[in-house]
Amino acid sequence: MYPHWNEDAAWQRLQDMQREMENRRLMAAGRPHVTLETIRQLAARAWLLAGLAAMRPPRRRPRPIQGDGERRSHIA
Secondary structure (H helix, E strand, O other), rough: OOHHHHHHHHHHHHHHHHHHHOOOOHOOOHHHHHHHHHHHHHHHHHHHHHHHHHOOOOOOOOOOOOOOOOOOOOOO
């Protein structure tokens, strides 16, 4: 299974949210109460995404690639 699927899905969702907010902003031009509601929704969703990202374990560092002449030692 792809190890960073949830992170990629969250990134896609963030982009969708940005598009949705931009569309709402364009539709709500001249209506300040709608703008405040849009900002409130964006803040709530960003808060949720930040909480989900905080629960993700840190990524493991990749091992360095060995060159042709190097040998792996079992003694650290």
